[in-house]
Structure formats: structure tokens, C-alpha cells
Amino acid sequence: SVLFSRCRGCLFLLLQARLRQSLNLRLFSHLVRQDLDFFQGTPAAELLAQFSMEVPRVCAAAPTGANHLFRSLVMALVVGAFMVGLAPGLALLALLELPLGITIHRIQSARKRALQRSMLEASAQTASGVQESVGAIETIRIFSAEEEEEERHSLNLAKELKLKERMELELALFTLVQRMLQLAIRVLVLFQSHQQLRDGTTTPGTLVTFLLYQDTVGKHVQVLLYGFNEFLNNAGAGQKIWEYLDRKPTGNVGGMREPPELQGHIAFQNVFFTYPGNPEHPVLKDVSFKVHPGEVTALAGPNGSGKSTAVALLERLRDPGSGKVLLDGIPLPEYEHQYLHRKVVLVEQDPVLFSGTIRENVVLGLEHCEESELREAATAAGAMDFIQGLEQGWNTGESWGGPKGILGLHLGVGVGLGHWILRPQAQRWVRTGLARTVLVVSHRPRVLDAADRLVVLEHGAVVETGTPAELQKRCGAYSHLLLR
Ligand SMILES: Nc1ncnc2c1ncn2[C@@H]1O[C@H](COP(=O)(O)OP(=O)(O)OP(=O)(O)O)[C@@H](O)[C@H]1O
Ligand SMILES: [Mg+2]
Structure with missing residues (x-):
């Protein structure tokens, strides 16, 4: 012993x-x-x-x-x-x-x-x-x-x-x-x-x-x-x-599809959605709309109309109760999980920053990211000067305190296609790279008016679609929204 x-x-x-x-x-x-x-x-x-x-x-x-x-x-x-x-x-x-x-x-x-x-x-x-x-x-x-x-x-x-x-x-x-x-x-x-x-x-x-x-x-x-x-x-x-x-996640994690090329056609087809926490209150009701490649489509609507929920479905953070969200005609669950999230990227106005360097934050979730892709995206997003101006550049740690919007770079790097920027002087969206399909959610008239196409939601249903000029002429839901 x-x-x-x-x-x-x-x-x-x-x-x-x-x-x-x-x-x-x-x-x-x-x-x-x-x-x-x-x-x-x-x-x-x-x-x-x-x-x-x-x-x-x-x-x-x-x-x-x-x-x-x-x-x-x-x-x-x-x-x-x-x-x-x-x-x-x-x-x-x-x-x-x-x-x-x-x-x-x-x-x-x-x-x-x-x-x-x-x-x-x-x-x-x-x-x-x-x-x-x-x-x-x-x-x-x-x-x-x-x-x-x-x-x-x-x-x-x-x-x-x-x-x-x-x-x-x-x-x-x-x-x-x-x-x-x-x-x-x-x-x-x-x-x-x-x-x-x-x-x-x-x-x-x-x-x-x-x-x-x-x-x-x-x-x-x-x-x-x-x-x-x-x-x-x-x-x-x-x-x-x-x-x-x-505990097993109930959601379907993802399929196997990883097509080498994506056109970027997005379609919501008769989508219904209810949050499990509030089953009495349907949040999206028979929502159908299309987002075309090469265009900027803006999702507009009053508070609580379901814009963020629609984006969450597009990001597959949640799945529709019924109906489909299609990317190039194929339902999102059929795409491979990592592939889909490299192609469909959400850039929030106030993104969450993880501890770590700027580089780690920007390449988050991306397995292979070349230095040249990083530079390209940073230049497209107009953040290159800011990063280069920092003492440790891309390797600056938590204390950099820079504009959080820099994480928008993730979009450029993730999609590998470049970036879209709203140029205030031009009053329109300018494509600085090869980014294809953009869905913008905003309340700001300036952002909405600069879009190519608008989808207006009210109480979880699509009430108007069309170009900003068409909708303004119609004096309907969109015009009321702008007056608020
Ligand atoms: N996690 C949740 N659980 C239950 N209900 C929710 C949840 N998130 C949102 N809702 C409800 O769903 C409805 C739509 O919310 P959503 O956030 O999609 O609206 P929104 O158009 O993005 O609004 P805002 O302009 O304020 O961002 C609201 O009535 C909201 O209360
Ligand atoms: Mg919202």
C-alpha cells in the first residue's frame, strides 16, 4: 500500500x-x-x-x-x-x-x-x-x-x-x-x-x-x-x-449539395413561420418573393413585421414551418452546412466581436482563406487603410476598438466575391467587387430608396413589391412607411 x-x-x-x-x-x-x-x-x-x-x-x-x-x-x-x-x-x-x-x-x-x-x-x-x-x-x-x-x-x-x-x-x-x-x-x-x-x-x-x-x-x-x-x-x-x-438538435443540419457555381437566385415560396416559444402568433404568413442576382433588394416594413425572421430563415438559423426558401431553385436544407454559410453571409449593423485578432474575426468559420482574398475584401470595404494604420495590422488584438462594421469584410472574404457599398454621394448601391445577390434590411429611407427592388412586409405578409419609384407612386404601404 x-x-x-x-x-x-x-x-x-x-x-x-x-x-x-x-x-x-x-x-x-x-x-x-x-x-x-x-x-x-x-x-x-x-x-x-x-x-x-x-x-x-x-x-x-x-x-x-x-x-x-x-x-x-x-x-x-x-x-x-x-x-x-x-x-x-x-x-x-x-x-x-x-x-x-x-x-x-x-x-x-x-x-x-x-x-x-x-x-x-x-x-x-x-x-x-x-x-x-x-x-x-x-x-x-x-x-x-x-x-x-x-x-x-x-x-x-x-x-x-x-x-x-x-x-x-x-x-x-x-x-x-x-x-x-x-x-x-x-x-x-x-x-x-x-x-x-x-x-x-x-x-x-x-x-x-x-x-x-x-x-x-x-x-x-x-x-x-x-x-x-x-x-x-x-x-x-x-x-x-x-x-x-x-440532447440531439431537432433541426436538419444540412445536405450534401456543394455546386461549384451559384447564380444567386433567392426565392421565398409560400413561407409560414411561427416561433416555438409563441405558437399562437404566426410571424410569417404565406410570404413569397424573389431576390435576383446582380440586384440589391431591400426588405422594408414596420417594427415586428418579420424582416429579421425572414433573414434568419435565409441564414438557416431557423427553418420554415411550411413553404420553402430556395437558392438557385434548390431548398436551403439540401446544401451542405458549411458551404451554405460561406455563400450566404449575414452582415449585421452591429456585429458581435469575438476575442482575438482582427484577422481571426474576419476569417471566422472560413477554412481556407488566402492573404490576397483578405486584402481584396479589406480594400473593397474601404478598411485597408484603417487596418494598415494599426501598429500590429491584421494581428491587432482585442483592444483595437475600431469600427465594428469592419466585420462586414467577412462578407467579402466569405463569398469571395467582393463587397457592396452604399455610396452616399451616388445615392445608390455600388458594387465594388463581384458580389451577386444582396438583401438589405433597413428602416432608413436613404438605404431603401437606393435599392433596385423593394419587398414590403406588414404583420408577416408581403404587401408590396417593386422598384422604389413604382412604390412611391403607388402611395401605399411603402409611402406610409417613409412618412413614419
Ligand atoms: N425569438 C422569438 N420568439 C418569439 N417571438 C419572436 C422571436 N423573435 C421575434 N419574435 C416576434 O416575431 C415578430 C417579428 O419579429 P422580427 O424581429 O422578425 O421583426 P422585424 O421586422 O425584424 O422588426 P424590427 O424592425 O423591430 O427589427 C415580432 O412580433 C416579434 O415579437
Ligand atoms: Mg429586425
């Missing part, structure tokens, strides 16, 4: 580190492939808690638990065998502790697991409350809702504290019952050995050895019971992790 203890410990620690890394990575790669609805229904704080608390806990518990359990099992079996050899009757009596102890532990572990789950939910609720308050600090200030927020946080903390107290109280109670049981068995064994001494069936030497062995076995049995219990508890705490790992 002395010889092997350190080596075994070291081996298990190494195993623990590897296990942690691989479980963390598996969970992460599984989560990033889930549907958007999953993220809508799961608070970010709960997912964070899995990475920061549960994965390390499960990984620390599994190898350490296995290490201790293995050692105690061997010791208990070997020393137990000696005890049976020395005094079989007394050994049987001493072993009585085992089934009783296991029963008590099973009850305790079931209780503890249930409480731990509630505790995890309560902590996630507290964390998500803090996140929400910090995120909405301006709103809180405007409505002077600091006290309400404080009260909400204090209620969440009180809930956690109550659960913690309950856990500790139950632990104390179960420990008391366990100790009483141990004491009772010891008294029985002592009583029986006293009888055997009196009858002369055993010697004082054998008895002392037996009692010493009983002590050793007792300690290891405790480790087995508590360790196993702890092991199960930690596995129970990791239940959410296994649930997430078992």
Missing part, C-alpha cells in the same frame, strides 16, 4: 485532468450545435454553471472516487478475510453493519441528490438574476427599480440559504443514525467476544487482533459507503451534463 499509494494517486490525477478537458470540449461542441430554441429556453447562467462548476466537480469526483474506492475495497476484502479466518462468528456479526449502513446511505444519497439539484437550479436563478440586472442597468436606473432588484436578489439568496441549511441538517441527522448503528454493532461484538472468552472458545490475543482488524475494516467500509455515496451524488450532479450530451 505504501509503495503504490503515490503512483496510484498521480495516475488518477492525470486521468482527472484529461477527463476534464475532454468532457468540457464534448459538452461545448455539443452545445454549439443545438437549435436556437434551446438557447432561448435555457438561461446562459445555467450553461455557464455546467462549465465552471459541474464539469470540474464530476471530473474531480470520478477518478479520485475510483482511486479511494479501489484502495478501500482491496483493503476491506483482504483484512475482512483475515477476520473471518480468526473468528467467523464475530466476523459475521461485525458484517451486519454493512447492509444496514448501505440502506441508510441509499436513503441519504437520494435526498442529497434531490437537494443538490434544487441547489443548482437556485444558484443558476441567482446568477441569471444578477446577469439580467447588470444587463438592464439603464432600465433599472430609469424606473428607479434598484430596491425591487435588491429584493429579488435577496429572495434568491434566501432560497439558496434555506436549501443549504436543509442539506446540512439532513446530513447531521443521517450521521447521527449511522454512528448509533456503528456503536450498537460494536457493543454486540464486544458482548459476544466476552461470552466467547468466558466459554474459552477464543483467546485474549485472537480477540485483540480481531478488534484491531475490525477497526481497520470499519474505516475502509466507511470510505466505501461514503465514497460510493459521494460518487453517486457527483454523478447525479452531472446529470444535467449527460442530459445536454444526450
Whole structure:
């Protein structure tokens, strides 16, 4: 035992580190492939808690638990065998502790697991409350809702504290019952050995050895019971992790099509869409329109008319409930996932920046990107001077603080076709590269009027299509929109 203890410990620690890394990575790669609805229904704080608390806990518990359990099992079996050899009757009596102890532990572990789950939910609720308050600090200030927020946080903390107290109280109670049981068995064994001494069936030497062995076995049995219990508890705490790992994304990930050439014809065909979170409210109702290559088509409409939803369908962030979105006459799900997202690129007005260099942000998700393509896109987007002016150029890290619109480069690089820029002086969209089809979403009259074609949405339905001049003449929905 002395010889092997350190080596075994070291081996298990190494195993623990590897296990942690691989479980963390598996969970992460599984989560990033889930549907958007999953993220809508799961608070970010709960997912964070899995990475920061549960994965390390499960990984620390599994190898350490296995290490201790293995050692105690061997010791208990070997020393137990000696005890049976020395005094079989007394050994049987001493072993009585085992089934009783296991029963008590099973009850305790079931209780503890249930409480731990509630505790995890309560902590996630507290964390998500803090996140929400910090995120909405301006709103809180405007409505002077600091006290309400404080009260909400204090209620969440009180809930956690109550659960913690309950856990500790139950632990104390179960420990008391366990100790009483141990004491009772010891008294029985002592009583029986006293009888055997009196009858002369055993010697004082054998008895002392037996009692010493009983002590050793007792300690290891405790480790087995508590360790196993702890092991199960930690596995129970990791239940959410296994649930997430078992969860399959419902959406169709993508097909196999990767045509070498794309014309860029986009068509929405009788598209209906409802968000799963709000099934009563259809967001797109029988939407049909076409976006032609070589043109800039603008999607216009009042707030909540469904513009962003239509774009989300085009980006395949979501799939239509019925109807089709076609690219060159082929439904989007038939295209290979990475191929489609290289060809159909969304450039937001206020894009999300990931930590990393400008280069890493621009080539995000693109496997092969030549230096020349980067330069070409940067020049087309008018960002080359800005980047070259930075001390570390393309390799400038998080602190560059430049215009976020620079990420629009992603479009140019991703499509490999160049970029479209709205030239204010020209009052029209100018193609600076070979970009084919552009669908713009905007409320700004300047942007809309500069488009070649307009599609006007209202309450999730297409109400007008045509050129800006045609629609202005018609004095319909588009004209009303411009007057707002
Ligand atoms: N994730 C969601 N879950 C449920 N309903 C949603 C979700 N996102 C948007 N909606 C609803 O769908 C409707 C259309 O929203 P959408 O964001 O597509 O409109 P929009 O035309 O882009 O509006 P805006 O001009 O304000 O950007 C709105 O009624 C909105 O409340
Ligand atoms: Mg929108």
C-alpha cells in the first residue's frame, strides 16, 4: 500500500485532468450545435454553471472516487478475510453493519441528490438574476427599480440559504443514525467476544487482533459507503451534463449539395413561420418573393413585421414551418452546412466581436482563406487603410476598438466575391467587387430608396413589391412607411 499509494494517486490525477478537458470540449461542441430554441429556453447562467462548476466537480469526483474506492475495497476484502479466518462468528456479526449502513446511505444519497439539484437550479436563478440586472442597468436606473432588484436578489439568496441549511441538517441527522448503528454493532461484538472468552472458545490475543482488524475494516467500509455515496451524488450532479450530451438538435443540419457555381437566385415560396416559444402568433404568413442576382433588394416594413425572421430563415438559423426558401431553385436544407454559410453571409449593423485578432474575426468559420482574398475584401470595404494604420495590422488584438462594421469584410472574404457599398454621394448601391445577390434590411429611407427592388412586409405578409419609384407612386404601404 505504501509503495503504490503515490503512483496510484498521480495516475488518477492525470486521468482527472484529461477527463476534464475532454468532457468540457464534448459538452461545448455539443452545445454549439443545438437549435436556437434551446438557447432561448435555457438561461446562459445555467450553461455557464455546467462549465465552471459541474464539469470540474464530476471530473474531480470520478477518478479520485475510483482511486479511494479501489484502495478501500482491496483493503476491506483482504483484512475482512483475515477476520473471518480468526473468528467467523464475530466476523459475521461485525458484517451486519454493512447492509444496514448501505440502506441508510441509499436513503441519504437520494435526498442529497434531490437537494443538490434544487441547489443548482437556485444558484443558476441567482446568477441569471444578477446577469439580467447588470444587463438592464439603464432600465433599472430609469424606473428607479434598484430596491425591487435588491429584493429579488435577496429572495434568491434566501432560497439558496434555506436549501443549504436543509442539506446540512439532513446530513447531521443521517450521521447521527449511522454512528448509533456503528456503536450498537460494536457493543454486540464486544458482548459476544466476552461470552466467547468466558466459554474459552477464543483467546485474549485472537480477540485483540480481531478488534484491531475490525477497526481497520470499519474505516475502509466507511470510505466505501461514503465514497460510493459521494460518487453517486457527483454523478447525479452531472446529470444535467449527460442530459445536454444526450440532447440531439431537432433541426436538419444540412445536405450534401456543394455546386461549384451559384447564380444567386433567392426565392421565398409560400413561407409560414411561427416561433416555438409563441405558437399562437404566426410571424410569417404565406410570404413569397424573389431576390435576383446582380440586384440589391431591400426588405422594408414596420417594427415586428418579420424582416429579421425572414433573414434568419435565409441564414438557416431557423427553418420554415411550411413553404420553402430556395437558392438557385434548390431548398436551403439540401446544401451542405458549411458551404451554405460561406455563400450566404449575414452582415449585421452591429456585429458581435469575438476575442482575438482582427484577422481571426474576419476569417471566422472560413477554412481556407488566402492573404490576397483578405486584402481584396479589406480594400473593397474601404478598411485597408484603417487596418494598415494599426501598429500590429491584421494581428491587432482585442483592444483595437475600431469600427465594428469592419466585420462586414467577412462578407467579402466569405463569398469571395467582393463587397457592396452604399455610396452616399451616388445615392445608390455600388458594387465594388463581384458580389451577386444582396438583401438589405433597413428602416432608413436613404438605404431603401437606393435599392433596385423593394419587398414590403406588414404583420408577416408581403404587401408590396417593386422598384422604389413604382412604390412611391403607388402611395401605399411603402409611402406610409417613409412618412413614419
Ligand atoms: N425569438 C422569438 N420568439 C418569439 N417571438 C419572436 C422571436 N423573435 C421575434 N419574435 C416576434 O416575431 C415578430 C417579428 O419579429 P422580427 O424581429 O422578425 O421583426 P422585424 O421586422 O425584424 O422588426 P424590427 O424592425 O423591430 O427589427 C415580432 O412580433 C416579434 O415579437
Ligand atoms: Mg429586425
